[in-house]
Amino acid sequence: MKAKIYISYKEGILDPQGKTVSHALDAIGIKKIKSVRMGKYIEMEFNGISKDKASEITDESCRKLLANPNTETYSFEIVEE
Amino acid sequence: MKAKIYISYKEGILDPQGKTVSHALDAIGIKKIKSVRMGKYIEMEFNGISKDKASEITDESCRKLLANPNTETYSFEIVEE
Structure with missing residues (x-):
């Protein structure tokens, strides 16, 4: 069981990092990009638990540690593999 | 048109950042997590172009700037909105 977590700024x-990347892409000739926003992608693997439990642990991890509730939003999906 | 890009280590x-987060979660009482891998999540918006063109620009951006081909892999999806 695995969680894929996406954290981005509200x-x-x-x-500023996104702005810098956007300018850098323009500078190397890649045009037509309106904006770039940088975020975090986190993969979390679990030890033999149910999908519901994995979802609960992932949400708790995001609330308590991974995402800053003042500036960031998060979403995630649980995949079996 | 928008691209959602996911970059993670091969x-x-x-x-080490993933390891640190994994230990931190354990330390605050969140158990059952086997491993954590940190990556980047990037949202890119485009100015009035087709889905195929957006896909091409996104792939080029990843190859030429966003992902380090030695250590990272990337994947992306193009969403209309």
Whole structure:
């Protein structure tokens, strides 16, 4: 069982790293990009638990540690493999 | 048109940040997690182009700038909105 977690900045929060990447892409000739927002992608593997339990642990991890509730939002999906 | 890009370390590449997060979760009482791997999640918005063109630009951006071909792999999806 595995969780795929996506964390990104809330709307309205400045993202200087994204702006820098956007300019860098423009500078190397890659055009047509309106904006770039940088976030985090986290993969979490579990030891023999149910999908519901995995979902619960993932949500708790995001709330208590991974995402900053003031500036970031998170979403995740649980995949079996 | 928007691209969602996921960049993660290749198998076998050490991820000290992931290890640290894994220990931190354990320390605050969140158990049953086998491993944590940190990666990047990037959202890219485009100015009025086709889905095929967006896909091409995203792939080029990953190859030329966003992902380190030596240590990272990337995948992406193009969503219309």
